[in-house]
Amino acid sequence: MTATPTPRVTIKDVAARAGVSKGAVSLAFNRKPGLSEATRERIFRAARELGWAPSSTARTLAGSRVDVVGLAVCRPARLLGLEPFYMEFVSGVESVLVERSCSLLLRLVRGQDEEVRLLESWWRGRQIGGSILVDFRADDPRPAAAGRLGLPAVAVGHPSLTGGLTSVWTDDATAVTEAVRYLAALGHRRIARVGGAAALGHTSIRTAAFDEAVRALEPPARAWQTATDFSGDAGARATRSLLAAAPPERPTAIVYDNDIMAVAGLSVAAEMGLRVPADVSLLAWDDSQLCRLTHPTLSAMSHDVHGFGADVARTLFGVISGEGPGSHPVPTPVLTPRGSTAPPKA
Amino acid sequence: MTATPTPRVTIKDVAARAGVSKGAVSLAFNRKPGLSEATRERIFRAARELGWAPSSTARTLAGSRVDVVGLAVCRPARLLGLEPFYMEFVSGVESVLVERSCSLLLRLVRGQDEEVRLLESWWRGRQIGGSILVDFRADDPRPAAAGRLGLPAVAVGHPSLTGGLTSVWTDDATAVTEAVRYLAALGHRRIARVGGAAALGHTSIRTAAFDEAVRALEPPARAWQTATDFSGDAGARATRSLLAAAPPERPTAIVYDNDIMAVAGLSVAAEMGLRVPADVSLLAWDDSQLCRLTHPTLSAMSHDVHGFGADVARTLFGVISGEGPGSHPVPTPVLTPRGSTAPPKA
DNA sequence: AATAGAGACTTTACCGGTTCAGTAGGGGGT
DNA sequence: ACCCCCTACTGAACCGGTAAAGTCTCTATT
Known part of the structure; x- marks a missing residue:
């Protein structure tokens, strides 16, 4: 990429216009001591008039901050x-x-x-x-x-x-626990989770927390977990396989690790003729606008x-x-x- | 942001190690003529051994490309x-x-x-x-x-x-025309479009093309158009107002300017008890994975x-x-x- | 044999800032 | 009147490259 012959205004121009050295301009623009208020003011005025701002490239090279x-x-x-x-x-x-x-x-x-x-x-x-x-x-x-x-x-x-x-x-662990408790409180005893990519650390954390939370339920509950790649397709596949079983072997609630998969799950339920939430409850994660655009709207673990x-x-x-x-x-x-x-x- | 005392390796180090001047190193790395193959090779080897790559900051400052x-x-x-x-x-x-x-x-x-x-x-x-x-x-x-x-x-x-x-x-105009013709070919004569932000140029182009395309239909068709801000909420509102009318005044097909709004429209139709596509057809734009995750899946004008x-x-x-x-x-x-x-x- | 020209590098002057060792000028203390 | 110190500023080196001009060595030409 070549430069264009734009007349660049540099620190030198500002210094000349303010009648000081470029060192002084540098001091002024870095709010360092050693300049009188009057000079400082003059420098800023000159810079304003010329429309100058320090070149971050030059600054970087000269060894100060990298912005x-x-x-x-x-x-x-x-x-x-x-x-x-x-x-x-x-x-x-x-x-x-x-x-x-x-x-x-x-x-x-x-x-x-x-x-x-x-x-x-x-x-x-x-x-x-x-x-x-x-x-x-x-x-x-x-x-x-x-x-x-x-x-x-x-x-x-x-x-x-x-x-x-x-x-x-x-705190994903706490959030997962809350999700499980909420579903349990609604009366769910067969709860599944469609997790994210297994290789990601936070997925493992959620997986462990989910296990833990389900185990702590009283009366005991049945749990399922799968890992995916976070894609809607994977979410759909996972949901399909979960919902394919006959009722006693089929979860009544599914928690998803993001909202895309939850949306996909919702559509799979519809496609399989199951009503949400009557036949199966769905809970999304990473609440985005998407969760409010579906029918029914998606319950979610939301954060800012x-x-x-x-x-x-x-x-x-x-x-x-x-x-x-x-x-x-x-x-x-x-x-x-x-x-x-x-x-x-x- | 302050620099850390990392021992930086610069062009000088490479030059020294290859036994040449830094100018030569510069020539080598910019594939410019004027160096023997042997020297060039020596320089690259030295650079490789030291793990050096030219600093793009310095390059930029020196007035060549900005990458x-x-x-x-x-x-x-x-x-x-x-x-x-x-x-x-x-x-x-x-x-x-x-x-x-x-x-x-x-x-x-x-x-x-x-x-x-x-x-x-x-x-x-x-x-x-x-x-x-x-x-x-x-x-x-x-x-x-x-x-x-x-x-x-x-x-x-x-x-x-x-x-x-x-x-x-x-070519949005052609695409809009194709969308309208497709819906018309299916038999639709009451077609609406939920457009994007009115201020955007491509929205105007689509709006004009839509008008044009509908006008060209034989037998004549009825058309509606609204502008939104591209958000799902706006898409939902627009859809709700379109579908609120009684059948003769209600469109049988709606085209959306992106897929988020189409998803929202789908959910509004469900919420209003209308079947898609039996009661109303929906056509999305900017086909993303989202369009395959809904139920029914969304037809779309898709591009790469x-x-x-x-x-x-x-x-x-x-x-x-x-x-x-x-x-x-x-x-x-x-x-x-x-x-x-x-x-x-x- | 003298001269030109090409090839292979080196030297040097920037690029636009920062930084630091000076230095001029003014005020206070003795 | 002299010394010292402080404040306010200047000048030059430097950051890590690029590019144009300069140097040196060889070969080809006349």
Whole structure:
């Protein structure tokens, strides 16, 4: 990409116009001491008149801050497009970045190794000042890589998964437990869960919590769990196989790990001639607008994904400015009952 | 954001290890003539051994290419998250950027003025080498801004909207016409369209084409059109009001401008006790996985959004490397009939 | 034998900032 | 009147590359 002969205005022009050296302009724009109020004012006026803003490229090269935050996402593109989660998360992140005139460098990667290489090259090339890490797996290589590089990073995921990195997480275990208790309280004793990708850490956490929660029920209940790839198709397949059994062997309630799968489940139930919620109750996760667009509307474990993204970004700025590792829980998803859950019909 | 005392390896280290000057290293890495094959090889080996890659920041500052592409999106975050379109589009763009080791700088903005300011600051600060422009409106200020700045840009939208910029577009008019003819061929004579945001250029194009297509029908048909904000809620409201009328005044087929609204419409029909497609046919746009997850499945005007994004990115590289303005149509969306369209019941 | 020209590098001057060691000028203390 | 210190600012080096001009060595030409 070649440059165009646009007459660039640089710090030198501003300095000349204000009648000072470029060092002075730099001091002014970085709010550092050593300038009189009058000079400072003059410099800002000159900059305003010329429409100048410091070049972040030059700043970066000169060794100060890097005002770009990296986000590598490793999921097949088609899935990504569908999951309302990501875009909303990104918009939350953005909302905080904008306040600090930072930008988001986004990259879709195909695997964790690629992601590690990317982070390394971003960081070593000073392209980013820090990074957000999502979708943790067991034995994730990223915390070690971040540590080795000294890359400021925030991990989105439970501390048990994020290898000592500063983490921001929702308490999935508690949420799963709440979901199970809610369904049990409605009278359900045959409860299934259509989980997300088995390789993801938070899926394991939810799986364990679900088992635990069902085991704790009194009177005892029957449980089913499957893993999927989060896609609607997988959700549909899982639902079909769950609902294919005759009534005593068929769950009366199904919990899904995202809302796409729940939507798919709803349609499978309809296709099989089962009424929701009379014959089977459905409970979605990651409540997005989608859950209110179906008929019946979907009950969901909902949380504020936008706010979540914002929290993550804020936390990252903390890490960048030197805060030690920490663990930041965000509010647990709350149960939002709608039309898809009800007591099982006798 | 402060730098960490990571021992950076720079071009100097590579030069020293290969026993040449840094100029030589630069020549080698930019595949420029003037080096013997042996030296070139030695340099690459040294770089590989040290794990060095040129710093894109320094490169940018030195005045050569900027390997970042900008994309500012102006839509409310909640909507964005829902529209499968964007993430899929972005993933298509990425797929081409990755091949050329470029990155995507993404920013959500709240208005066109903000976007113009952003583009200006990105470009003047040499943060981007070019930009993708989406969501054109009437009298859009962006083509003029891009022209004034000399910013290489590709406009996603019909040439009539994009003010002389190189454009990549789908032929919405033809697609709308095809949709109308298809419904008419099924026997529908009362056809409604739930359009997108009225301010967007492609919405006007579709609106005009719809009018035109309906007028051309023989025997004559009755038509309705509304504008929305693309949200599911708006789609639901529009559908409700369309279906509230008694049969002779009620459309027997509805076309939606995206799939979210079609899903919402489907649920409204169910809620009102109308059968799809027996009582009313529904046709979605921007076919995503969502359309196959409902019951009945949604017929849709589908196109390859991922490929569209890739085309846009490729075109942008063309513009960046100096190609003059051009107009690049991509394949027209094709009708994909599924379960939500059928002849109206007598 | 002198000269030109090409090939293979090296040197050097930027790019647009930051940073830090100076330095000029003014006020206070003795 | 002299020294010292503080404030306010300047100048130059540097960040990690690129690019244009310069140097040196060889070979081909006249």
